[in-house]
Amino acid sequence: MKNELEELQAAMQPLIDACYRYPELQCHVRRTVDAFGAVVQTALGSPPPAPRDRTAMAMAAIKKGAPVAPTAREYGLSPSTLFRAIARERERAATTA
Numbered sequence: 001m002k003n004e005l006e007e008l009q010a011a012m013q014p015l016i017d018a019c020y021r022y023p024e025l026q027c028h029v030r031r032t033v034d035a036f037g038a039v040v041q042t043a044l045g046s047p048p049p050a051p052r053d054r055t056a057m058a059m060a061a062i063k064k065g066a067p068v069a070p071t072a073r074e075y076g077l078s079p080s081t082l083f084r085a086i087a088r089e090r091e092r093a094a095t096t097a
Contacts, residue, residue: 055085
């Protein structure tokens with residue numbers, strides 16, 4: 001089964017490459033690829049990223065200049081979740097400064 005899943009993952013590579021070549025597809029295709037990746041990871045024995053990990057990954061993208069709402073959708077989160085995370089991070093930074 002592991003070989004079959006690896007073959008499927010390799011078959012998805014052109015789709016992943018299209019994400020990077022055509023930014024207008026990125027949000028739609030990435031959700032599909034992420035969902036597929038989670039299934040493959042689970043089948044191979046490693047769990048998909050936890051919600052907290054997804055929030056951290058989305059926050060890293062936002063720090064690099066990505067817009068909040070599309071980034072939230074891309075990582076399967078609501079924009080309000082990210083806005084709250086941003087507010088918590090700013091609050092934490094203000095208390096340590």
